Amino acid sequence: MSKIRRKFVVPGDLIVRGDYKPVANVYREGNSIYSLKVGLSEIEGRRVRVIPLSGRYAPRVNDVVVGIITDINPYAWTVDINSFFSAFLPATDVFGKRFSPERDDLTSRLKLKDVILAQIISFDRSKDPMLSAQGPRLGPIRGGHLVKISPVKVPRLIGRKGSMTRMIEEATGTRIIIGQNGYVVINGPPEKIPLAIKSIEMVEAEAHLAGLTENIQNFLSKSLGRKIESEKFDGE
C-alpha cells in the first residue's frame, strides 16, 4: 500500500508540484496543484485530494439520501436533502405510470414533514436533483431518531466497508440508516438510542483525528462496561 502524505491546507495553498492527478477539492494551475478548501490534503500515489473540514452536501447521481418532505404540489413532493438545491420526488415514482393528478392524492402516501430514504436518479447543472423511492430499503421511514451531521463527515461514520456503522450498531443494538447527505436515522429500543447518538456525534467531532476507530471503540467499551471489538483490515 502506498504511503499517504497528509497536511493541513487552506484555499490557495500549494499542495504539490509535478505530475499529479487532481481528485477532489483541488485545482491544477500549470504544473502545480492547489487546495480549494480548508482541510487535510492527501497525496496517495499520484492522486491528490483535500478532505474538507466543512461544506454543504453536493448531490451526486446514485447517492442514497435521507430527505424530508417540505412541500407538495399536484405532481411531486419537494424534498429537503440538506443541499443547496431542493430535490423533488415525482408522483409517478410512487403511484406508477397510471398516476392521475385528478384522482390521486399525494398526501395519502407522503405528508409534509415525512422522512424518506431515496436515491438521486438525475441531477445536473440545469435541473434540481430528482429522487426515486423505488428500490431495496428505499421508501418512507416511519420510525426512528433523525440526527443531522456534516455531510463531509459521512465517510468517517460509514468507515471502511461500513465497519464504523456496524461497530456502533452492534455495540448499541440499533440500526443506523445513513444518507450521503448527512441525515442519519437511528432505529432501536429507546434506551439504546442516546448512546448511538453520542457515538455518532463523537465521530463527527473527531472525524479528522487519527485513531478514530480506536477512540470510538474505547468510548463504547467504557460506556457499556464490556470490550467492544472493531473489525481489522489488512495493513492496519
Next chain:
Amino acid sequence: MSAAERKHEFVDSLRRRQIIDGLSLGKRTDGRGLTDYRELKMEIGAIVKANGSAMVHLGNTIVLVGVKVNLGTPFPDTPDEGILTVNADVLPIASPYEEPGPPDEDTIELARVVDRGIRESHMIDMSKLAIQPGKKVYSVFIDVTVLDVDGNLFDAVSYAAVAALMTTRFKKAVVKGDEVIQSDKMMEMPVKTIPVSITTAKIGSHTILDPDGIEEAVMDARLTTTFDSANRLCATQKGGEGWFTPEEILRQMDIARVKAKEIRSVIKEAVKNAKKS
C-alpha cells in the same frame, strides 16, 4: 444587499470571441486602437438656470451635469470650508436595464467615484467657499443626469462635472451685520487644478481605454484613475468581478497618466471657448 445584476446587453459567445480576436490584432469593434478614446464633445453652459452646466457626448454616451450653488451650514468638522455634494441619476430612458426609483449601487458608485476625483484632487479651494466660518458657507450641488448609456459613465460624468464647475458663476454672498445676503456681484468657482478621470478595462489579457457598452459587458475588470494638473494620481477605483496583476496596474497607470494630459487639453479648450462666447 449588493449582488451582480446584468445591466448591459446579453453578449453572445461569438461576439465575445470576435472582440477578443480583434484586440489581439490591436483593433476594436468600432475601429479604435486599444488606447483611443471615442470622440469627446462638450457643450458647456446650455442650462442657463444652473450656475454651471455641461453636456458631454463620449461616443454614444450622453451625460448632463448641472451645478447649483446654495448657501448652507458647514459640517462641524470643517467649519471653514464649503460643502460639495455629487448626486447621480441614470434616467430610465438611458438604458433598457434602468428603471425609475432610488439610485442602485452602480449609480451610487458612479456618484461617489466622481465626487472623489473632484474632492481628492482638491480641484475646488473649499476654504474660499466659506462665507462666515462655522455659520454660513457655499454649498455646491453637482447633479448628474445620465441620458444615454454606452459605456464609461465614470469618465463622461467626470468630464462634464469638471467642465461645469470650471464655468460655474454664482452670486457672491456678503456678511451684513449678523446676516449673510446675496449680492449682485458674480463670483467664479475657485478652481485650483483640473482633475481628469481615465478608465481602463481588462478583457482577457488585453487592456483598453474608454470601454464602450459592449466592451463593458465582456470586460473582466475596470480601473478608474484620476490625475490632477500636476499629473499626480488623486483617486483610484477598481471595479468588476475580475482582478489585475500588480504589473497590469502599474502599466495601466502609465498609459492613463499620458492620456489624462490629452483629455485635459480638450477640456481646457472647450472651457476657453465657452467662456469667450
Next chain:
Amino acid sequence: MTELIDKNNLRVDGRKLDELRPIKMQVGILKNADGSAYIEWGKNKIIAGVYGPKECHPKHMALPDRALLKCRYHMAPFSVDERKSPQPSRREIELSKIIREALSPAILLEEFPRTAIEIYIEVLQSDGGSRVASITAASAALADAGIPMKDLVVGCAVGKIDGKIVADLSDIEDKEGEVDLPVACMPNLNSVTLLQSDGPLSKEEFKKAFKLALDKCRYVYDIQRKALLEGYLAKTKEA
C-alpha cells in the same frame, strides 16, 4: 493641523511607519452561519458570516451558469462616534459592492449554478481600514463555510500622512492624513482584487505605497491562515 509623525518617525499611537496595528482573528464563531470569522484590527471589531450555497431567492435573480454572490457591509449604529442611522448609507452601499467584487474572483461560483452565496459583514466598531479588515474576515468566513476558493483574499490599506508613506492608517490618520490607499489581493495568485485611493500621489509615491500594501497583505495573510488553522483544530477537538 495635528502632527501625525514625530521627529523620531513614530506615529500618534507609537507605531513605526510600516507597522500595523495589532490584529486578532478567530474563525467559526457563529453557530447558524455556514462559515464565520471575527476580526479585531486596531479598534475595528468586525464579524463576517456566510450562508450558502443555498437556494436563490428571489428566483428570478438566480443565474443559470453560476452562483449569485450577495454581499452586505453594514455598520452598527453605535460603531462610530456619532450615532449612524441603521439604514444603509451611500458609503455602505458602495463598500458592499466593492467588497463583493474583491471576493468574487476567488470563489468558484460556476460550481453552483442557480444558487446564492450570501456574505454578511457587520462592523461592530469602526476604525481606519474597516473595508480591508472586512475583506480579510469575509474571505476566512467563506473558507470556513467550505466554499471552494482559488485563494484566500486578504487586504491592507496604506497611505500618506505628513508627507510620508505609511502602512495601515488609523481613524485619525485617515481623517487628517493626505491619502488612503486600500488594497486587497489573492497572495498566491499575484492578483489584485481591490484597489482604491483618495488624495494626491506622485508616480513614485504610488509605486512605493502599492508595493508596501502588497507586502503588508502578506503579513495579514499569515494571521488569517493561522486563524483558519486554529479554527480547524478547535473544530476537530471539541466533542
